[in-house]
């Protein structure tokens with residue numbers, strides 16, 4: 001939590017980059033699991049679908065979830081962007097303004113990308129969806145609980161632990177996503 005802040009980066013950008021490069025390596029070595037695959041199935045079979053994920057890794061994309069059906073609300077760890085302007089490139093310093101480049105994730109204390117908020121709000125504005133599945137999030141951010149509860153009257157929470165969303169859920173499933181999600185997606189066919 002200390003490194004994932006604008007202050008941490010200003011203090012020691014090299015250390016922050018070292019940490020993110022290690023995280024990138026770990027993610028590259030990881031493989032999508034049964035939950036990622038179940039979400040791909042759901043994205044393909046549902047008439048309308050939007051995945052809003054707090055994950056900054058690329059496992060949903062690698063599993064096959066189409067980019068246009070996904071919002072990475074906390075950013076993309078494989079993106080490198082300028083710490084001052086909106087220039088994006090895999091460089092050490094911005095070729096537009098000279099500031100240091102940083103990972104394209106949302107750090108603690110930072111605002112969400114308004115364009116990403118717009119995608120979620122636009123989707124919600126089309127009306128209630130049949131089902132909102134809330135998977136594996138601690139629901140510690142107000143916007144997550146807000147979107148989840150506004151999306152649908154039917155809210156299923158999949159999480160081994162209780163969260164602030166649990167009492168608002170129609171159903172809670174206390175299992176890991178890799179176990180519960182494939183079963184639920186199968187039952188929706």
Ligand SMILES: [Zn+2]
Pocket residue numbers: 082083084085086087094095096097098099
């Ligand atoms: Zn710049």
